Amino acid sequence: MGNAFFVVWRESLEAFLIAGILYAWLQGNDSSGKGKRALYIGLAAGVGLALLLGWALLTVQDELTGNALEAFQIGTLLIAAGLITQMVLWMRKNGRQMKARLHADLAAAAEKSGFFGVAVVAALAVAREGAETVIFLYGMSQEGDYSALIGGALAGFAGAGATAWLAAKSLARLNIALLLRLSSILLLVLASALFVSAIDRLIGAGWLPPMLDPVWDTSMLIDDTTKAGKLVADFSGYRARPALTTLLAWAGYWLLVVIGYRRTRP
Amino acid sequence: MKHTLHSVVFGLFLASTAAIADDMPTFRLLMKDGRIFPETLEVPANTRFRLEVKNEGPGATEFESLELKKELVLAPGVTRTTVFAPMKPGTYKFFDDFHPETGQGRIVAK
Numbered sequence: 001m002g003n004a005f006f007v008v009w010r011e012s013l014e015a016f017l018i019a020g021i022l023y024a025w026l027q028g029n030d031s032s033g034k035g036k037r038a039l040y041i042g043l044a045a046g047v048g049l050a051l052l053l054g055w056a057l058l059t060v061q062d063e064l065t066g067n068a069l070e071a072f073q074i075g076t077l078l079i080a081a082g083l084i085t086q087m088v089l090w091m092r093k094n095g096r097q098m099k100a101r102l103h104a105d106l107a108a109a110a111e112k113s114g115f116f117g118v119a120v121v122a123a124l125a126v127a128r129e130g131a132e133t134v135i136f137l138y139g140m141s142q143e144g145d146y147s148a149l150i151g152g153a154l155a156g157f158a159g160a161g162a163t164a165w166l167a168a169k170s171l172a173r174l175n176i177a178l179l180l181r182l183s184s185i186l187l188l189v190l191a192s193a194l195f196v197s198a199i200d201r202l203i204g205a206g207w208l209p210p211m212l213d214p215v216w217d218t219s220m221l222i223d224d225t226t227k228a229g230k231l232v233a234d235f236s237g238y239r240a241r242p243a244l245t246t247l248l249a250w251a252g253y254w255l256l257v258v259i260g261y262r263r264t265r266p
Numbered sequence: 267m268k269h270t271l272h273s274v275v276f277g278l279f280l281a282s283t284a285a286i287a288d289d290m291p292t293f294r295l296l297m298k299d300g301r302i303f304p305e306t307l308e309v310p311a312n313t314r315f316r317l318e319v320k321n322e323g324p325g326a327t328e329f330e331s332l333e334l335k336k337e338l339v340l341a342p343g344v345t346r347t348t349v350f351a352p353m354k355p356g357t358y359k360f361f362d363d364f365h366p367e368t369g370q371g372r373i374v375a376k
Contacts, residue, residue, distance in 0.1 A: 003366075060346070061344060139326030139327075140325055201335060210335075225361065
């Protein structure tokens with residue numbers, strides 16, 4: 001029961017956080033309601049995708065299909081990281097002018113693509129970790145442990161929802177400029193973590209050389225093999241023993257973000 | 267010139283079939299009841315090898331190691347394999363992310 005709670009909470013927190021931040025941002029910046037609709041559609045599509053991916057994970061046994069699945073998962077990680085980053089830059093550019101533009105009815109097309117991005121990001125956020133939650137819950141249902149399943153899972157979902165709601169509420173309390181900046185930073189850190197995880201899995205699958213591995217070992221400070229350390233690693237991209245390739249990818253990511261940020265001065 | 271090209275192509279063909287031909291050692295790992303058997307897996311260092319992970323359940327498991335950069339989700343009753351790049355001698359920890367309290371193991375490359 002306690003374990004079910006923790007696993008479900010951790011697996012669904014990312015999706016809830018992304019949805020919560022997007023919601024808080026749309027609340028402050030988009031009065032048309034179109035953005036929120038895009039968010040809901042994305043979340044619903046994500047649930048469907050998670051079930052589909054979960055089913056694929058259940059049936060895949062052989063190595064070749066396993067590799068294809070691995071490639072697919074790495075692909076979703078990369079797309080999610082890229083889209084979140086792009087969306088943050090888009091938000092930065094559109095944040096302040098959006099209301100004015102809505103009245104002027106000028107950038108309808110740009111807006112549409114932006115909202116489409118919101119929907120895709122939400123869908124990917126739910127689908128990725130959702131698929132693992134599906135497997136986990138399926139396993140518990142096989143155990144016949146329904147009270148733990150329902151109790152733990154519901155508590156986990158509720159806990160993650162509450163965590164994200166708290167984050168979104170406290171973000172919404174801030175003034176718009178600070179909300180924009182903080183939610184941007186949170187989303188970028190999350191995206192960098194997804195990117196690092198994709199690079200690591202590319203190395204793990206043998207599709208990228210690790211070069212020097214590890215460059216250093218900081219497991220004395222934060223050990224990413226512990227429960228709490230793993231949580232830090234999942235959400236920030238921290239690695240106690242990073243490979244040089246991972247390190248370079250991480251640095252490259254932030255370099256590009258800083259350049260993109262400078263270019264999209266609102 | 268054409269002859270050289272042919273032999274190069276033939277050589278590449280041979281090399282690729284050699285890579286496909288299975289001379290990789292395979293190690294097996296069993297996940298059961300939230301535990302891992304064996305908890306310490308000895309493998310040869312600097313050698314590519316295949317790991318076959320089987321989850322006998324009950325419950326789903328996730329073979330995971332940030333150090334080894336691997337993540338395999340396994341529904342109960344599922345077996346999945348993954349290939350490891352040659353490792354330097356040392357100890358590498360892995361765990362069952364769905365049973366972090368009991369499912370801890372390590373690969374020792376010698």
